[in-house]
Amino acid sequence: MTDSISLKAHNTFGLEHSCRALFIAKTTPELSTFCQQLYLSNQPMLILGGGSNIVLCDDFAGTVVVVETKGIELRTTESDYCLAVEAGEDWHELVCYCLDKGIAGFENLALIPGKVGAAPIQNIGAYGIEFKDICEWVEYLDLASGERIRLSVEQCEFGYRDSAFKRQLSGKALITRVGFKVPKVWLPRLDYGPLKALKGPNVTPKAVFDCICATRMEKLPDPAVVGNAGSFFKNPIIENEQFQTLVARYPNIVGYPHGRRHTKVAAGWLIEAAGLKGFQVGGAAVHDKQALVLINKDNASSDDVLGLARHIVDCIFKEFGITLEHEPRMIATTGERSL
Template structure:
């Protein structure tokens, strides 16, 4: 970890361009990056417990899915809904990863980072991380100023299954096991998401938009099958994949980039796509969904140019 902090601090303080990567699964490289790429590969999991919870302190470079599997193998339940999300543990808090009704902040106890100005280690509580839907303080006030070093997890010993999404609804909460949830999530994701070795992709390309519940209810009167989930009293989270599918865009292609035919949230490199193809396809989808439903989609992956990050 010392080498990671030292490298990042020296580059930052010298005002040298730097790209810190975990697994690199949530980016679109629009151009060759003209700077230093720092790959985080720190390892280690420390475990403790009290009467009610298991506590894990996990190095930022640990693989996320491997951590989920490790927890199940050791009787620590809670993270199974987030199985097979690509990337590393240190990247997980940045966008508050989540899937199938569970987000990281539900089980995150703290996040430790190094301040790149002075190499000082700082630990933030869950509240101080300002977690939101695919959002955190690391994408806002602390953007570009830190490198995450460790993440702490608090996993209750009394497990409460989260079965509100998709195929999980078929389980009986009184009899289901965490392993059954894990297996179901893995099977579902493998059926819908293409392997990167088959088709290059950055996973889910668009966030599920949050809209006013009154707007959602109005849209449902026009589109009775619209998929949405209550987010809070005033907002509903709409399934972006449903919107893209309903707009007839599965298989839609610009240049070598296409919408995956099995999962409309995924854009794939179907035939030697350029970054320009991917960005043009994404922008076209955003425009078509806004024209049809009055909802503007936001992209999920970071788009990296030669000198830094750009917007769509």
């Protein structure tokens, strides 16, 4: 551990804030022991994977724990591939591992930044697939009791960018391992965006993977080059009646059915339609290729990022009557806060 250390290298937005102490956990036992000790001593604690889904709003007045635990166990049944993966494994590297092993089902989620242990919290998703579609169980440490608990996919209460880990288990659970199950008979999901062009008898998991990677690299900035936290806003879910009213005013608005009574609206379309693509506050800007992404364009401060995000929320509400919700976690001095 080190006193007062910079967190710039530990958040993909590249924001310059610090913490009082930093601990890098390489094994699950040391991760579990250290985090429970911090929890029971009532000290502020921030558990980080890749730091790809956070906005540091202030210096953190506590200990940051970086999860770097590794390990993938693979077993097969007659019909399925089953994997048990440690929380510190890189998500995209897991997708590549599966592809190399001939395991299909993960490819739509290629190039999503972050670690495996963070994936259940947000129920990450892209191109027609969500984490819950391939998850079998999530194992976590109850920080108060020290008990190791395994929840089935149903018990995790997954929703759109939501889970029990964001609600009743927030701040109480340390995710340590994740279990996946995908069928040996591949069921491709090709209904979303550029994947529609792949339909045909010769489509392969590798073709889907390559299409997703090419699409993401074209539209989304590499955090190693331009600081960002990926998609900054959730796609809002509104009543069908409100969507039809908006269609009358904006015939090109992009939305997708979400159950029988609701429509999921493309937040990126809303931001672009409001004329905010490229809009800048201080060193933070709306990405000029994908309006859903905010970037650290020029040594942005956290105030720049937060000011830009609030401006977008205000503009979208005034123009469309829709309130956008941020996707990244906002980290303040001692824990999470709202925008």
